[in-house]
Amino acid sequence: MVTENKTLVVIFGGSGDLAHRKLYPALFQLYLKGSLNKHFAVIGTARRPWTHEFFREGVIENLSDGTLEQRQAFAEHFYYQSHDVQDSEHYVALKNVIDKLDDKYQIGGNRLFYMAMAPSLFGTIAEHLRSEHLLSHDGYNRLIIEKPFGHDYESALALNNAIVNTFDEDQVFRIDHYLGKEMVQNIPCIRFANPFLNAVWNRDYIDNIQITLAESLGVEERGGYYETSGALRDMVQNHIMQIVAMLAFPRPEKYDDRAINQAKSQVFASLPVYTPEQVQAKFVRGQYGEDASGKQAAYRNEDKIDANSTVETFVAGEIDLDMPQWQGVPFYVRTGKRLPAKKTRIDVVFKADQSELFTEQPASPVLTIEVEPDLGIELTLNGKEIGTSSLIKVDQLQYLLNEDQQKQVPDAYERLLLEAMLGKQGNFAQWEGMTGSWHFVDAIRKAWSQEKDIDFPNYQSGTMGPKAADELLSKTGRHWIYQG
Numbered sequence: 125m126v127t128e129n130k131t132l133v134v135i136f137g138g139s140g141d142l143a144h145r146k147l148y149p150a151l152f153q154l155y156l157k158g159s160l161n162k163h164f165a166v167i168g169t170a171r172r173p174w175t176h177e178f179f180r181e182g183v184i185e186n187l188s189d190g191t192l193e194q195r196q197a198f199a200e201h202f203y204y205q206s207h208d209v210q211d212s213e214h215y216v217a218l219k220n221v222i223d224k225l226d227d228k229y230q231i232g233g234n235r236l237f238y239m240a241m242a243p244s245l246f247g248t249i250a251e252h253l254r255s256e257h258l259l260s261h262d263g264y265n266r267l268i269i270e271k272p273f274g275h276d277y278e279s280a281l282a283l284n285n286a287i288v289n290t291f292d293e294d295q296v297f298r299i300d301h302y303l304g305k306e307m308v309q310n311i312p313c314i315r316f317a318n319p320f321l322n323a324v325w326n327r328d329y330i331d332n333i334q335i336t337l338a339e340s341l342g343v344e345e346r347g348g349y350y351e352t353s354g355a356l357r358d359m360v361q362n363h364i365m366q367i368v369a370m371l372a373f374p375r376p377e378k379y380d381d382r383a384i385n386q387a388k389s390q391v392f393a394s395l396p397v398y399t400p401e402q403v404q405a406k407f408v409r410g411q412y413g414e415d416a417s418g419k420q421a422a423y424r425n426e427d428k429i430d431a432n433s434t435v436e437t438f439v440a441g442e443i444d445l446d447m448p449q450w451q452g453v454p455f456y457v458r459t460g461k462r463l464p465a466k467k468t469r470i471d472v473v474f475k476a477d478q479s480e481l482f483t484e485q486p487a488s489p490v491l492t493i494e495v496e497p498d499l500g501i502e503l504t505l506n507g508k509e510i511g512t513s514s515l516i517k518v519d520q521l522q523y524l525l526n527e528d529q530q531k532q533v534p535d536a537y538e539r540l541l542l543e544a545m546l547g548k549q550g551n552f553a554q555w556e557g558m559t560g561s562w563h564f565v566d567a568i569r570k571a572w573s574q575e576k577d578i579d580f581p582n583y584q585s586g587t588m589g590p591k592a593a594d595e596l597l598s599k600t601g602r603h604w605i606y607q608g
């Protein structure tokens with residue numbers, strides 16, 4: 125049976141894109157499933173002077189599923205409060221609304237504060253929540269924040285300091301929506317619930333691990349933001365690093381949030397800080413040009429992009445973890461815009477048989493974890509040709525979720541919002557981990573900033589990135605398993 129969660133959600137940035145496209149539909153799914161029922165309320169805040177009715181109409185417009193009655197009944201729990209986060213007096217008004225709704229819906233003081241707005245305002249909001257007494261004394265007070273969490277270690281630290289004055293680490297839920305994906309959450313289970321896999325999950329049997337986060341879209345209307353970010357900060361520092369940690373963390377004592385986060389922090393602590401020479405040898409950056417037909421514009425010709433921009437839309441690199449289990453096992457990571465298709469997948473490449481038992485060299489066995497758009501697992505193994513021949517051929521075992529199963533998979537935001545209501549920290553980024561990840565990324569950024577001749581654009585839209593990304597592996601006799 126599903127238990128109802130009593131909670132009051134305050135969304136700062138309630139008129140924004142994230143709230144409408146992701147948060148309200150995710151809350152609706154929780155409502156349809158009974159995780160939210162009678163004792164909940166959502167307050168959307170933003171500067172515009174909207175009425176509750178207008179706000180509710182906007183919420184309903186973004187909902188699919190359920191009946192009209194269900195959508196309306198759900199939206200009845202939504203309230204709008206015009207609020208400038210810089211204005212102290214507005215917090216007094218907001219506190220009144222919170223108190224009234226807490227009373228009306230008998231919520232018992234449980235509060236989730238969701239920061240769906242620019243990170244530069246997180247500190248201001250957190251401070252006011254404390255100084256203007258918006259935190260309850262009865263239930264929980266939790267803060268949910270979004271990326272980008274800083275643009276380097278220093279700014280991330282400043283942001284964190286602004287928050288920890290008000291909230292303890294276990295009250296802060298840093299969303300990394302890749303940690304809300306079904307197959308990413310499945311990784312510990314695949315690794316530890318199958319002892320035969322756990323037994324070979326180390327440097328003795330694994331040759332390398334490849335992580336690809338490919339996007340087919342270009343920068344679209346996010347040009348302003350992207351110019352300040354680039355692929356390294358936008359994708360590697362957070363999502364890719366979280367996936368590396370999920371794949372590499374040592375077996376925890378217990379299968380619970382605290383133990384998993386502690387195990388993951390060992391991975392983040394073992395991230396290298398590369399010298400400029402190492403960056404040059406181990407990391408490749410790229411920027412998309414137009415496509416073969418000339419229909420898709422080059423990055424430099426996109427809206428709000430500098431005509432001489434040196435911002436990278438592609439990164440590929442090798443991460444060498446300083447952990448006994450992973451000595452000598454490169455984690456190859458790759459992400460980029462305008463690649464042939466949207467795809468997130470992980471290829472765990474096992475060592476090939478090096479003995480001379482067979483006349484031909486068997487291929488490297490590969491365990492593939494398909495994260496999106498397909499979800500599932502593939503195992504590529506060596507087998508014998510059918511018949512009297514003893515030649516080796518490659519066989520593939522495949523388990524992919526079918527359409528019905530895919531429909532049962534909750535959206536990342538639905539899952540993470542529920543976990544925040546339950547106080548489960550296991551699928552949220554921890555500050556300790558972010559520290560290692562920023563130091564790693566800052567070293568690459570710094571090395572790149574010293575390079576003079578940047579030959580951008582260096583890959584055509586619709587291709588798998590610059591040639592150098594392939595050379596990164598081919599120089600060691602390896603290749604990317606996923607070829608696009």
Ligand code: NAD
Pocket residue numbers: 136137138139140141142143146169170171172207208209210239240241242243270271272
């Ligand atoms: P948005 O510009 O659509 O919305 C920003 C919201 O903040 C609006 O409601 C705006 O009215 C409000 N706001 C701005 N200044 C304010 C002030 N002084 N007082 C009160 N309200 C104010 O942005 P978004 O796309 O919804 O993104 C919000 C945050 O989430 C950003 O930090 C973004 O980087 C992050 N994020 C967004 C997405 C997404 O899919 N949109 C994904 C990941 C992370």
